[in-house]
Amino acid sequence: MPGSLLSAKLVNTEQISSNTLQLSFELVQDERECFTFIAGQFVQLQFEIDGKIYKRSYSIANTPDDFKATRQLEVALSLVNGGVASELFKKAAPGTELNIAGPFGALTLPETFPGQLILAGTGTGIAPYRSMIPQLKALTDKGTPVTVLMGFRYREESIYSDDFAQLSNIKHRTCLSRESRLNTAEYEYAGHVQDQFDALNLNPEEDVVYLCGNPCMIDDCVTILRDRGLSPRQIKREKYVYSGH
Ligand SMILES: Cc1cc2nc3c(=O)[nH]c(=O)nc-3n(C[C@H](O)[C@H](O)[C@H](O)COP(=O)(O)OP(=O)(O)OC[C@H]3O[C@@H](n4cnc5c(N)ncnc54)[C@H](O)[C@@H]3O)c2cc1C
Incomplete structure (x- = not known):
């Protein structure tokens, strides 16, 4: 209800x-x-x-x-x-x-996507994508490419990486913005999630990007994605703003 x-x-x-x-x-x-x-x-x-x-x-x-x-x-x-x-x-x-x-909230998935689906989150902004794992598997079974971009400052702050690492058809990249040494075997990348869009061969006509977590990350990503030609309806977002009361 x-x-x-x-x-x-x-x-x-x-x-x-x-x-x-x-x-x-x-x-x-x-x-x-x-x-x-x-x-x-x-x-x-x-x-x-x-x-x-x-x-x-x-x-x-x-x-x-x-x-x-x-x-x-x-x-x-x-x-x-x-x-x-x-x-x-x-x-x-x-x-x-x-x-x-x-x-x-409306950060939910439809049953089909025309192009690839990219789910980007920082910190606990990964949590809603973990809840979606069965649906993500169903989407990849239907041929939708799915990439999960996770952003943390340090490796020790990362969460739910194992849940995504064991999904063979779903690509995931863990972006560590302040970690000095990267472990490439664990899909780690230096920098922020917003640095990864250029590597994903975005199709501005079809691809859909979900953004969740830090409001500044979301604003940066929206600017980049709009520059790459994605329309507002191709970008879904959930900002973790603080209520402060
Ligand atoms: C739709 C939505 C979903 C959310 N989902 C999650 C979630 O899944 N997991 C989660 O951890 N949070 C989530 N948040 C944020 C969460 O609701 C709280 O704002 C957060 O947990 C801080 O609450 P607090 O009572 O501990 O701190 P508060 O008492 O609210 O804040 C204390 C002070 O710390 C500062 N502050 C608050 N949060 C942060 C922050 N993240 N980074 C830096 N400074 C901060 C503020 O300036 C504030 O003055 C979500 C927010 C929204 C709007």
Whole structure:
């Protein structure tokens, strides 16, 4: 049910990179039965601290099928020093209760694409693409070339690389903007995701690019892609802007 407010509890916290926590939430019994989402959507976590309600949005990182099987929603939280949600979830114990609103967002996939599909994300902006993996496999089976561009500052910050590395038909490139030594065997490239578009032989008539994560990265990519001739309808984006309240 889009936009509904559900009771949930934290069931697991796992540190999946030097600056990222993966949080798993279980929805309470009756409500979880009717919660569904489309890969690429996000939820809003709502929690109370000292009588004040805070709302923070997070992309769903597991697949709809995984949610049906485990009854758990996963999100990846990039830790911000002193951030309200970051500090809360660093310490939150399993069983911590909160509300979840959603699902929201339109960074979702159609069933076919005319040309190649490029999915670019920085940091936890990779999470919605992980949720899409079964659909990405179906697209490549139908002949759509799919490339995932992941951007991190350092290798130790990278997340979900293994999930994409094991997909034989999906190309992926991990771009490390501040790492001094690259491991070429692991599809690593120096620089930012926006440096990779020239290597992808873009067809401005047909190709579609998804962008998710850091707002500055998204603005830079849009400028580059528009210069290469892609129209706005060929560029889908989800900016991780901070709500700050
Ligand atoms: C649609 C949407 C989806 C999102 N999905 C995700 C997701 O999947 N994973 C995820 O980690 N985040 C995601 N975000 C961002 C997330 O909602 C929070 O803004 C983020 O987790 C910071 O929350 P906080 O309470 O820890 O920090 P806050 O208390 O909000 O921020 C504290 C201070 O840190 C600064 N700050 C906040 N965030 C950052 C940052 N990323 N880098 C540098 N400085 C910062 C701000 O200036 C702020 O004053 C998403 C945002 C949107 C709008």
